Amino acid sequence: MDEQPRLMHSHGVGMAGHPGLAQHMQDGTGGTDGDGRKQDIGDILQQIMTITDQSLDEAQARKHALNCHRMKPALFNILCDIKEKTVLSIRGSQEEEPPDAQLMRLDNMLLAEGVSGPEKGGGSAVAAAAAAAAAGGGVGSDTNSAEHSDYRAKLTQIRGIYHTELEKYEQACNEFTTHVMNLLREQSRTRPISPKEIERMVGIIHRKFSSIQMQLKQSTCEAVMILRSRFLDARRKRRNFNKQATEILNEYFYSHLSNPYPSEEAKEELAKKCSITMSQVSNWFGNKRIRYKKNIGKFQEEANMYAAKTAVSATSVSAHGSQANSPSTPNSAGSAGSFNMSNSGDLFMSVQALNGDSYQGAGVGANVQSQVDTLRHVISQTGGYSDSIAASQMYSPQGINTNGGWQDAPTPSSVNSLTEGPGSVHSDTSN
DNA sequence: TAAGATGATTGACA
DNA sequence: TGTCAATCATCTTA
Numbered sequence: 003m004d005e006q007p008r009l010m011h012s013h014g015v016g017m018a019g020h021p022g023l024a025q026h027m028q029d030g031t032g033g034t035d036g037d038g039r040k041q042d043i044g045d046i047l048q049q050i051m052t053i054t055d056q057s058l059d060e061a062q063a064r065k066h067a068l069n070c071h072r073m074k075p076a077l078f079n080i081l082c083d084i085k086e087k088t089v090l091s092i093r094g095s096q097e098e099e100p101p102d103a104q105l106m107r108l109d110n111m112l113l114a115e116g117v118s119g120p121e122k123g124g125g126s127a128v129a130a131a132a133a134a135a136a137a138g139g140g141v142g143s144d145t146n147s148a149e150h151s152d153y154r155a156k157l158t159q160i161r162g163i164y165h166t167e168l169e170k171y172e173q174a175c176n177e178f179t180t181h182v183m184n185l186l187r188e189q190s191r192t193r194p195i196s197p198k199e200i201e202r203m204v205g206i207i208h209r210k211f212s213s214i215q216m217q218l219k220q221s222t223c224e225a226v227m228i229l230r231s232r233f234l235d236a237r238r239k240r241r242n243f244n245k246q247a248t249e250i251l252n253e254y255f256y257s258h259l260s261n262p263y264p265s266e267e268a269k270e271e272l273a274k275k276c277s278i279t280m281s282q283v284s285n286w287f288g289n290k291r292i293r294y295k296k297n298i299g300k301f302q303e304e305a306n307m308y309a310a311k312t313a314v315s316a317t318s319v320s321a322h323g324s325q326a327n328s329p330s331t332p333n334s335a336g337s338a339g340s341f342n343m344s345n346s347g348d349l350f351m352s353v354q355a356l357n358g359d360s361y362q363g364a365g366v367g368a369n370v371q372s373q374v375d376t377l378r379h380v381i382s383q384t385g386g387y388s389d390s391i392a393a394s395q396m397y398s399p400q401g402i403n404t405n406g407g408w409q410d411a412p413t414p415s416s417v418n419s420l421t422e423g424p425g426s427v428h429s430d431t432s433n
Numbered sequence: 434t435a436a437g438a439t440g441a442t443t444g445a446c447a
Numbered sequence: 448t449g450t451c452a453a454t455c456a457t458c459t460t461a
Contacts, residue, residue: 240439240440240441240456240457240458241440241457241458242438242439242440242457242458242459243439243440248439263449263450281441282440282441284449284450285440285441285442286439286440287450288449288450288451288452289439289440289441291450291451292450292451292452292453293438293439295451296452
């Protein structure tokens with residue numbers, strides 16, 4: 003209480019701050035009643051001016067003086083009563099809100115996309131799923147994996163930004179909460195603040211920050227969506243198969259020209275070799291058959307080329323003799339779709355392509371014919387086919403019948419079978 | 434930039 | 448369900 007006089011004094015007419023003004027006020031302009039009133043106004047003004055000029059220390063000192071004021075407990079009690087009647091009654095209407103559905107949705111999505119939660123390759127799983135969904139859009143696994151890794155890298159980038167920002171927000175939220183709680187604790191010395199009220203204030207702060215967090219989550223979701231759509235769009239774009247894949251497919255097609263219907267197993271094998279999907283293999287063969295049939299002349303050169311190619315490799319096979327064509331191999335052929343371009347069965351078919359009436363291209367000369375003879379010799383040596391069978395097949399026309407379909411084309415499932423009778427077309431998987 | 438090549442899609446059919 | 452045929456959309460090349 004001994005500070006009280008000091009407090010009052012500081013509110014008094016001290017001239018320290020503005021002696022000039024105070025002097026002017028004190029001087030006045032006359033000694034009448036009006037002069038007295040002016041004097042009061044001057045005092046008030048002086049007080050105001052003094053307050054604004056007070057340093058922080060002075061303010062602290064005055065605050066302390068106020069805390070120690072003898073009337074403080076009584077005033078505090080009154081404030082408590084008033085607050086009890088007003089503020090607390092309002093509180094009832096502001097009960098806990100249910101968890102935000104949108105926030106939950108965002109959380110779930112971020113978790114599913116692998117942005118939030120533990121890094122378990124969620125994003126890459128999504129990318130893989132997206133790749134699978136867009137199966138057939140790419141050119142090969144190398145390209146797919148490149149795009150895949152690109153997607154993953156970008157997703158990781160988004161994840162990093164998201165977590166950094168989230169941490170920043172959380173830190174800011176904690177700091178601000180601590181700051182507010184300190185303020186409230188400080189204020190609780192001069193006004194009644196219950197723990198519940200502090201709790202409520204903290205709740206308000208958290209809600210504010212969580213709304214900011216929701217914006218962050220929303221932005222992150224949008225970024226992921228954009229990334230995904232771009233990723234999928236890029237995959238939808240058609241790209242040509244690489245040269246090697248096309249060669250493999252063409253080799254198979256022309257070496258099975260009389261029956262260019264690869265079995266499921268053969269398709270699988272081709273798909274693996276070409277690094278494309280089975281449906282892409284099916285598409286390719288479908289397109290190829292139709293386009294070939296529509297314009298055989300145009301494909302003549304290509305057919306000859308591949309036939310010659312196969313024949314050359316076959317010649318080398320013949321040079322190696324039975325090692326590459328053990329007697330057991332032809333009949334074990336049906337084994338699950340594996341095929342070999344240099345095996346006797348495929349050579350047999352390539353010979354067909356080479357010798358078919360309409361395939362006797364100008365580019366294939368007597369040397370190729372001699373290769374054919376060699377091949378026929380090799381084939382006959384393998385014991386898989388008799389010369390007569392070979393001849394009957396080799397010199398048959400394309401296999402394309404008058405209706406435009408491939409002659410005697412068996413159902414795809416029977417393509418692999420080597421147990422069919424003479425004249426049957428097979429060897430897809432003769433190994 | 435146009436024309437041709439090529440992979441994918443769609444509907445009909447057996 | 449696989450294939451054919453037509454067609455679309457995109458890529459490649461001259």
